[in-house]
Amino acid sequence: MNKFFQSLLAISAFSLSQLNAQTLYVDAVNGTDNASGTQASPVTSIEKAVELAHNFSGNEPVTIKLFPGLYTLQSLSELRTKQQPDKADSYTLEAVTMPDDADWQPTKMPVIQSVSANNSTVQFAHSVGFLVDQNNVSFKGLKFLGNANPAVNYYYPISRKNEALNGLTVSQCYFIGEKNSSPIQGAIWAHGGGTHVDHTIFYGCKNALLLFKSISDFSLTNSIVSGSYEAAVWFGKNDPDFQFSNNLITNCEYVWLRPENTAPKYTFRNSVIAGNAHYMGFFGPKGAVEATENNHVEQNVKKSGAVVLSEVKTNGLPADYLNPLPQSEGYGLKAGIFKKTKP
Secondary structure, three states: OOHHHHHHHHHHHHHHHHHHOOEEEEOOOOOOOOOOOOOOOOEOOHHHHHHHHOOOOOOOOEEEEEOOOEEEEOOOEEEOOOOOOOOOOOEEEEEOOOOOOOOOOHHHOOEEEEOOOOOEOOOOOEEEEEEEOOOOEEEEOOEEEOOOOOOOOOEEEEEEOOOOOEEEEEEOOEEEOEOOOEOOOOOEEEOOEEEEEEOOEEEOOOEEEEEOOOOEOOEEEOOEEEOOOOEEEEEOOOOOOOEEEOOEEEOOOEEEEEEOOOOOOOEEEEEEEEOOOEEEEEEEOOEEEEOOOOOOEEEEEEOOOOOOEOOOEOOEOOOOOOOEOOOOOOHHHOOOOOOOOOO
8 A cells, every 4th residue: 555545544543533532631731732642642622622622523422621720711712513413411611630539639630721813703802712502511520711812801711602502511620810900790690591600710800690581590609709790690581590509709899789670589599698798789780789679688698707718828729728717607517619528
């Protein structure tokens, strides 16, 4: 067989392996973007892995696994396959080493930071890290930072603009913004149904969750929102019957913003909501305004006491950073990125 046909067969085999593969590995330190994407031969960028996944059928679950490292998004990454899947966890972006693994430590958490300029003009010019464009997408065990590009005023690490989509899970993740240098306008901006957030920490984001259109089947559990300088949650008028439990909400300007002239019967359970400037509010022509008439229900919600988080001091990054310390109000609620108790 001459060299031409040998090369052709090699290229065909490589392409076929990519189309049939369902798990792709990414390594910012040791990968190369002309690699096959296997565990032994990872690609180096998330963008390359997402591009390869575009050619997958969607008939089988797709998983992109990230080794430790810093991943900079140069442009918007659109998460989709050829067909719309119906199964849970049909498309997952996750860390190779998860927070509950015995050998996890902060340095093993993949860090994702966008440096992209504005890459979307839907409603207004803004920058998006990941555009969720199919059903049943999950993010697990990742740390998201803000966008340091000075040309960007509004940055959203995760966005789902199609309100007909369903199924978005964010679990055991960090979203850490710094309003003076790398801000996060909204950590998760998602229309549609089935948004579930658990064991996730939002720290210093202008807004943690922005949920407006066709919202249903929403849950926020075992999570921490600290330092949101607009609101922890903006919530549309749909489906007030969501699950909100075992959360710590502190040091925010508003805990909850809703549409003007509405008073849904929200229910908040088993949480600490303390140390915030305002609780319930609505957003009107003059911006955010504190709501004087509310219809929400509180079940075992504590609204006093100090939420004390494990933060960086002179000894560097602690293993439990931004999780509650034992002396914190609500420590027993098990809010934070660990699902299992760490030794």
